[in-house]
Amino acid sequence: MNGNVVYEAHPAMFRSHPFWFIGCVVLIPAFGIGILLLLSWYIHTRQTALTVTKNELLYERGILSKDRTSVSLKHIRAVHITQGFLNRILGVGTIQVSTAGDQPEFTVANMTDPGEIREAISRAQDAGDKD
Secondary structure, eight states: OOSOEEEEEOBOSTTTOHHHHHHHHHHSTTTTHHHHHHHHHHHHHHTEEEEEESSEEEEEEOSSSOEEEEEEGGGOOEEEEEOOHHHHHHTEEEEEEEOSSSSOSEEEEEEESHHHHHHHHHHHHHHHHHO
């Protein structure tokens, strides 16, 4: 990874799907199924990370095997955020990062504070332009 980390985020666990949380709380006493659901949900949210450094944006997926995509901040043309009504209330959203091509480089769902992530990318791009 090039440079110092400016911002790092993982998808939200409880804010992205409130009905999962309610279902897990109800199911915990019933045969431990809720605990297994919470564990799998936790692993799912921790397997994805979006990291902004001074020079690049790094998207990582996976626990045992990793899939990494890095995009130079100089090549990022657009950061598109999609939030439905419930997602806006919960403070989560889907982020699409685009470079020069027609299709986005990658899409990350259920990220906490997507506006803050977009701002971190903009700040890192501005800091890179000044150097």
